[in-house]
Amino acid sequence: MVRFKNRYLVLEAIPIDGKNKSKFHMKPQALYSAILEKIELLHGDFGVAAVRNGFLTKYCSEKTQVAYVRARHGPHKLVASAIPLVTKIEGAQVTLKTIYTGGSVMQCNKFLRDYHIKELEKTLPLIKDEDERKKVQESFLCFRQVGEERSNINP
Incomplete structure (x- = not known):
């Protein structure tokens, strides 16, 4: 039996319209459909066929707009090349940014925890209201560990 290696891409979706940031x-x-559509546009049928086996959206956070996407090792390069081209998700204008590529969900969780702490350190000095600070801290630091939840989305 052959073991298939996977790569996990940690993505951040940044809404372009600042007014709709809370509504997005x-x-x-x-997300799965938008990425697959751009892979088809960029790499054609070969890219879709190479990526489709093993490609899924593992996790999406509504509070932090962070997602995990799994792809098999090798075709993950096709996925990574198509991510910057995604400009719309369900009609909303967004910019997708790859912030980390890891070999396991655990490494992605560790990176995301550290990433959120750095973002929190940048944001907290700008906030004056104490209640608003608590809300921001909760939104940054209360993300679920992806390995703990077992709900994989794969059409």
Whole structure:
């Protein structure tokens, strides 16, 4: 039996329209479809066929707009090349940014925890209201560990 290696891409969705930032909710199925559409546009049928086996959206956070995407080792390069081209998810204008590529969900969780702490350190000095500070701290630091939840989205 052959072991297939996977790569996990940690993505951040940045809504372009600042007014709709709180209204934008990234759904796993919509992210999956948007990325696959751009892979087809960029790499054609070969790219879709190479990526489709083993490609899924593992996790999407509504609060932090962060998602995990799994792809097999090798075709993950095709996925990574198509991610910057995604400009719309369910009609909302967004910019997708790859912030980390890891070999396991545990490494992605560790990176994301450290990433959130750094972002929190940048944000907290700008906030004057104590209640607002607590809300920001909760939104940054209360993300679920992806390995703990077992809900994989794969159409």
